[in-house]
Amino acid sequence: MAHKTFGIDFGTGTIKVYKRSEGIVLNERNVVATVGKSSEKRPVAIGDSAYEMFEKAPPSIHVSFPMHHGVIADLQDMIALWDFMVEKVSGRRRLKGADFYISVPADIGQVEKNAFSKIITEGQCSPRRVCLIDKPIADALGMKLDIEKARGIMIVNMGADTTELSVLSLGGIVVSKLLPYGGNYFDTQIMNYIRKEHNFVIGRKSAEQIKKRLVSAVPVDESTTAMGRNVVKGLPGEVLIQSGEIFPLVRDVFYEISGAIRSMLERTPPEIASQIQEDGIYLTGAGSWLKGLDQLIADQTRHKVNTSRQAQKTVITGLGYLAENPKMALRYSVPLTQTGK
Numbered sequence: 001m002a003h004k005t006f007g008i009d010f011g012t013g014t015i016k017v018y019k020r021s022e023g024i025v026l027n028e029r030n031v032v033a034t035v036g037k038s039s040e041k042r043p044v045a046i047g048d049s050a051y052e053m054f055e056k057a058p059p060s061i062h063v064s065f066p067m068h069h070g071v072i073a074d075l076q077d078m079i080a081l082w083d084f085m086v087e088k089v090s091g092r093r094r095l096k097g098a099d100f101y102i103s104v105p106a107d108i109g110q111v112e113k114n115a116f117s118k119i120i121t122e123g124q125c126s127p128r129r130v131c132l133i134d135k136p137i138a139d140a141l142g143m144k145l146d147i148e149k150a151r152g153i154m155i156v157n158m159g160a161d162t163t164e165l166s167v168l169s170l171g172g173i174v175v176s177k178l179l180p181y182g183g184n185y186f187d188t189q190i191m192n193y194i195r196k197e198h199n200f201v202i203g204r205k206s207a208e209q210i211k212k213r214l215v216s217a218v219p220v221d222e223s224t225t226a227m228g229r230n231v232v233k234g235l236p237g238e239v240l241i242q243s244g245e246i247f248p249l250v251r252d253v254f255y256e257i258s259g260a261i262r263s264m265l266e267r268t269p270p271e272i273a274s275q276i277q278e279d280g281i282y283l284t285g286a287g288s289w290l291k292g293l294d295q296l297i298a299d300q301t302r303h304k305v306n307t308s309r310q311a312q313k314t315v316i317t318g319l320g321y322l323a324e325n326p327k328m329a330l331r332y333s334v335p336l337t338q339t340g341k
């Protein structure tokens with residue numbers, strides 16, 4: 001029987017879990033709902049069901065997002081969340097002796113990377129091994145790119161709270177840069193704008209729906225309505241939003257991202273840059289589904305841009321590949337915990 005092995009992509013917005021021999025077994029919001037204070041605190045819901053409670057829960061239930069900008073903001077909440085999640089992914093409350101492959105942003109400090117392994121080692125799991133895998137490596141493997149042979153792969157992963165730009169060559173990371181904004185940035189901009197200009201308070205979930213319809217890196221002409229509360233009248237109602245109102249709020253960040261990609265390309269050694277020029281830039285992460293992002297990056301960098309319908313799952317697919325090929329995983333991972341045999 002195959003050894004129990006899991007790949008986990010603890011994204012700021014969503015957690016994805018791969019189980020060896022079974023495939024992706026979980027893709028849920030990275031949210032935890034707790035009751036009680038400090039040492040008394042215990043989770044009552046996690047994942048999508050905790051997110052459902054967001055903006056609706058009574059004051060006795062605290063709904064929180066334990067990661068910010070790709071790193072762990074509240075380790076205790078993250079441990080509680082994972083311990084609760086174990087039953088969902090393994091069918092039992094306790095999981096002993098399993099191996100874990102966890103993706104981490106490449107451009108963060110070692111202490112922040114190590115914190116990801118603590119989610120497992122300081123919880124109730126008692127793992128056999130926890131290995132950290134740099135996210136761009138998992139991303140490339142998930143796209144089935146031959147990272148050992150390639151002399152130049154550029155990946156831009158736009159997630160919920162981060163956009164990570166990386167250049168890989170011959171199985172390693174040449175350079176990586178983590179920008180502190182992703183898809184959630186647009187939700188916040190939309191909420192603030194509608195509050196200020198329309199006197200309407202809308203929730204984060206409505207803002208996310210507006211983003212998916214109206215946010216575009218190049219101008220488009222569309223509109224949508226959202227439910228909210230009129231702050232002047234104090235009554236619930238509907239507000240009509242045009243894409244033309246949103247574009248000025250988001251344009252700068254798109255140019256900042258494409259500018260950062262251009263400057264990374266300019267600093268990339270010519271032998272590596274030439275293969276990137278040939279193959280194009282790979283755009284991943286669910287934030288990459290924002291309209292026109294591929295077109296803007298292609299125009300600004302004069303490179304072909306490859307997009308994917310699987311963009312949210314490329315990292316977890318790569319971790320899954322390593323979970324199925326543990327010998328290969330050793331080549332890319334830093335084993336932090338080694339207990340038992």
Ligand SMILES: Nc1ncnc2c1ncn2[C@@H]1O[C@H](COP(=O)(O)OP(=O)(O)OP(=O)(O)O)[C@@H](O)[C@H]1O
Pocket residue numbers: 010011012013014015069070158159160161162163182183184208211212284285286287288289290291311312
């Ligand atoms: N169809 C869509 N169009 C635009 N944005 C989308 C779409 N679907 C999801 N998103 C956005 O993608 C983001 C989530 O992407 P993803 O799951 O790749 O992030 P993550 O891995 O959780 O975060 P990070 O990598 O930053 O830690 C959210 O901001 C979400 O609103």
Ligand SMILES: [Mg+2]
Pocket residue numbers: 011012159160285315
């Ligand atoms: Mg991600």
